[in-house]
Amino acid sequence: MTLPSRVQKVLDEWQITYCVSQPSYPMSTASQTEQTMTQLAILEDSHGRVQVIHPANRILDLNKMFTETxxxxxxxxxxxxxxxxxxxxxxxxxxxxxxxxxxxxxxxSLLELDDIVMALSKDQELRIAKNDFQTLVSSARVGEFCVDIPHVNLPPAQWQNSDRKDIHNAIENFTQLRINQRLEETLDMPPMPETAQKIIDLRMDSDAETEELANLVGKDPGLSAQVISWANSPYYGVSGSITNIHEAVIRVLGFDLVINLALGLSLGRALSVPKDGPQGYIPFWQQSVYTAALMAELCRALPVDKRPSQGVAYLCGLLHNFGYLILGHVFPPHFSMINRHIEANPSINRYFIEQHLMGITREQISSSLLNQWNLPIDVCCAIRYQNEPDYKGEYHILSAMLYVSARLLRQEQVNDAPLEAIPQAIIDCLGLDMIKAEAALEKVMEAKDDLQEMARQLHQG
Incomplete structure (x- = not known):
């Protein structure tokens, strides 16, 4: 294999013995990455730029960098x-x-390995021996700049109590907020939108009719406009123009989808999107819209006996990253710290970065709040377990669908999930035909312009 000329020049000048091969793990989690794989991060401060070479399967900790330097x-x-x-x-x-x-x-830790592997491209890796690597970094500053990826146990079936304890610990450690009986009071959250509470009540009424839903949504002009705009999107292929909620329900979206869409949009508007997200972060509403659309399409790809309600799947997609809004609202300085670490560790699932820095994840905090707001337990569990591929509880179909959706969309670079393979166990658990799943993804991506416009309207509020 031909090496890039710049790399070849360095190896020749330093008389380095090397081996070139194809990547051992073309798509894997950081924890699965070969122990000898390295990562290079470029950082800066007022004195200039530096580069940090560290193991790809460990978290580069900027706080440790500060302590050491x-x-x-x-x-x-x-x-x-x-x-x-x-x-x-x-x-x-x-x-x-x-x-x-x-x-x-x-x-x-790199100096203790027998050999070192580094990526040259998506198709090429370079391997060099320990002694040669030590020669190349002989003038570098060596220190303990990394931490191991935290081991996270599968949350218990009754996750609500244990998560509340973790959240309270984080609040006490990182904020001046007082612990109250109700979580939204502890988090200093704005109250649940009145419309959202009424929609939840209506969802629980098995005799609810289209007229009631249309009247309820119609009382909120902003929400009504968003739902009507949704129904008029070319994504749904309606002929003619939709001018009211009643038509949106009857002609295009259906009762199930509208009531869950309205609930998701109403909750999403309760908090503003943080401005200090990670550099290059896919916008919040864009991720929500794409995930909701793919969740709905995946419903059709599942065997009939495993299909959840399409509306509930859509709601899970809209709210899957709701914890991002909460973290930005409750922990502003630490939210910034988390985001800087996400930027410094692009190959590490941010789920582990949040665990390391705060002891909680956005999934814990959002599912706990949504549970206290009396959202359906299947939605709360799906959001809580969406990064837990080993979860096999009562609501595992929805959480597994979120897991699959996130990783399929990551292949198209329209969300910020880790770039990793979908475990065969999850595919088997869903009974999912991956050809159908890829077709569902293709359908969503064909509507990219329409979905981007829907996300833009939501962002503008």
Whole structure:
């Protein structure tokens, strides 16, 4: 295999013995990554830019960097990193200090390995021996800059009590908020929108009719306009124009979808989207709209005996990342810290980064709040377990669908889920034909312009 000229020059000048191969794990979680795989992060502070070489299966901890160096680093903007990479004519910047020439820091744990592997491209890896790597980093500063990915046990079936304890611990450690009996009071949350509470009540009425739903949504002009706009979207292929909620229900969306759509939109409007998200982060509403659309399509791809309500699946998609809004509202300084670590560790599932930094995840905090707001337990459990592939509880179909949806959409770069393979056990659990799943994804992506417009309207409120 031919090496990039810049890399070849470094290896030749330093007389390095090396081996080139195809990636061992083309799509895997960080915990599955080969122990010797390295990651290179480019950081900066007021003194300039540096590069940190560390194991790909460990979290680069910016707090440890500060403790070791007394320098407050932040990740370099992804667009700027891309310019550096393009200027070097590389597909990926390898963990070779001489390629960029930046001041270099190396995590101590790498020096204890027998050999080192680094990515050169999606199809090419470079492996060098321990002694050669130590020669290349001989002028680098060595320290303990990383932590292991935390081991997270599968949440118990009765997760509500244990999660409440974790959330209270985080609140006491990271905020000045007082612990109250009700979670929304503890979190200093705005009250649940009145419309949302009435929709929840209506959902529980087995005799509810279209007229009641139309009247309820129609009393909220903003929500009504959003639902009507949704029904008029080319995505649903309606002929003619939809001018009221009644038509949206009868002609296009159906009662089940409208009542869940209205509930999801009403809750989503209760909190503003944080401005200090990770650099390059896919916008909140864009992720919500794509996930909701794919969840609805996946319902049709499942065997009949495993299909949940399409409306409930859609609601799960809309609210799957609701915890992002809550974290930004309740923990502003720590929300920023989490996001900087997400930027510095693009190969690590942010679920583990949140666990490491705060001891809770957005899934815990959102499912707990939604549960206290009396949302359906199947929705709460789906959101709570969406990153738990081993969950086999009563509502595992919806959580597994969220898991699959997130990873399929990540392949299209329209969400921020980890780029990892979908376990065969989840596919088997759902009875999912992956050909049908890919067809569902293709249908959603064909409507990309329509979905982007729907997300834009939601963002504008």
């Amino acid at each position: 007394a320098r407050e680093f932040t990740p370099v903007d992804k667009n700027k990193v891309d310019k550096i990479r393009q200027g070097l004519n590389l597909e990926a910047i390898p963990a070779l200090p001489q390629v960029t020439g930046f001041e270099t820091f190396v995590d101590q």
